Amino acid sequence: MNNATPAPARTRGRPRGNPPTRESIVSAARALFLEHGYRHTTVRAVAAAAGVDPALIAYHFGSKKGLFADVMQFQCANALVVDDVLGGDPATLPDRLIDAVTDLWEDAGFRRLTHQGDEAAEVIREYLERELLARLVEFLGGRDATARATAVVTILGGLIYTRYLNPLPTPAALAPSEIRRILVPALRAALARGRAPRQPSPGPLGKR
Numbered sequence: 001m002n003n004a005t006p007a008p009a010r011t012r013g014r015p016r017g018n019p020p021t022r023e024s025i026v027s028a029a030r031a032l033f034l035e036h037g038y039r040h041t042t043v044r045a046v047a048a049a050a051g052v053d054p055a056l057i058a059y060h061f062g063s064k065k066g067l068f069a070d071v072m073q074f075q076c077a078n079a080l081v082v083d084d085v086l087g088g089d090p091a092t093l094p095d096r097l098i099d100a101v102t103d104l105w106e107d108a109g110f111r112r113l114t115h116q117g118d119e120a121a122e123v124i125r126e127y128l129e130r131e132l133l134a135r136l137v138e139f140l141g142g143r144d145a146t147a148r149a150t151a152v153v154t155i156l157g158g159l160i161y162t163r164y165l166n167p168l169p170t171p172a173a174l175a176p177s178e179i180r181r182i183l184v185p186a187l188r189a190a191l192a193r194g195r196a197p198r199q200p201s202p203g204p205l206g207k208r
Contacts, residue, residue: 098180
């Protein structure tokens with residue numbers, strides 16, 4: 001009679017144990033995207049660099065496009081930490097917004113990633129819309145929160161486009177400190193939009 005304990009059945013899905021983290025895969029992918037570009041970087045090459053099975057990349061990211069989006073968003077999230085930007089003194093929020101954007105986009109590696117074609121443009125749009133705009137609306141609150149947040153993101157998007165993506169000579173030549181000096185008043189006005197002083201309620205018969 002065979003009393004040997006049967007081997008446990010292998011299960012499908014996420015591997016057990018301590019698989020490499022998403023961050024390690026993203027780090028390997030970022031290096032390859034920078035070296036070879038999006039089109040010439042394969043999932044198999046990323047898997048080999050990260051020391052994982054290609055199936056693990058498919059499990060975590062779905063596709064090469066999904067992996068690239070995570071690479072971009074990971075760097076955006078590291079540089080433009082929305083909680084940190086929004087969590088400080090409200091009076092200096094415009095300065096922090098400008099600094100966060102310029103700190104991110106002055107990084108040469110990040111700018112190289114942004115020139116990877118439609119995939120990069122799509123990630124940038126999604127990040128501005130879903131992360132920054134949505135979080136600003138929640139942070140500002142009130143009936144005009146969406147309008148104010150849209151004004152802010154429009155200003156920052158204009159900065160990104162005219163200084164980094166399709167640079168005009170004048171904005172591209174400015175130092176970050178000059179960018180801050182020029183755009184902070186516009187951001188402050190956008191953030192303050194709709195904050196008119198409350199008027200006292202009328203008394204009886206409409207008299208104040």
